[in-house]
Amino acid sequence: GNSVTQMEGPVTLSEEAFLTINCTYTATGYPSLFWYVQYPGEGLQLLLKATKADDKGSNKGFEATYRKETTSFHLEKGSVQVSDSAVYFCALSDTTNAGKSTFGDGTTLTVKP
């Protein structure tokens, strides 16, 4: 079956530091890959996505590249802000699996001023 493994947290960074959150996946089909962000007490917000190998998703300074050879989709940002503090989830969905999403366990990011 499908699975997603995320870098364990929590991660604490100073403002303007470089961020990497690792994500690897296992899938039987050809999944689309996603990063979601969740702020305290709120639902999931789609941060970025990539639908095929070598695609790069980007949004709000965050980037992730779909690497089929390493089955990875690592999230990066060059300079984090306090407002980026949240929980980040890596996920995949696969039309051969009815489009259901499979999520990692989340990585909590805290950015200190």
Next chain:
Amino acid sequence: DTGVSQDPRHKITKRGQNVTFRCDPISEHNRLYWYRQTLGQGPEFLTYFQNEAQLEKSRLLSDRFSAERPKGSFSTLEIQRTEQGDSAMYLCASSSRLAGGHNEQFFGPGTRLTVL
């Protein structure tokens, strides 16, 4: 706003009581999914509908849980005889082949259930 909406946002109940949650998907999205998210975990799939047909249920969905989507629009998730282990965030999502494909789901804000 035409996003996915869920009601209520928060529900506190006593063990043994029944609760019902509602999800309104994005208009004309024919697929609707329910997920459960416990503290410190990622969301886990519970069930999904294509139009009014419930096509799959996870083994996480015990006999105390039932979901409906009677007219292929909004959906309800009912939990009977709630237990403390049911305390979680219940998330709804919808998708359409014509709007990003079924690989992209749009999530609602969730209903947080606390069972005392």
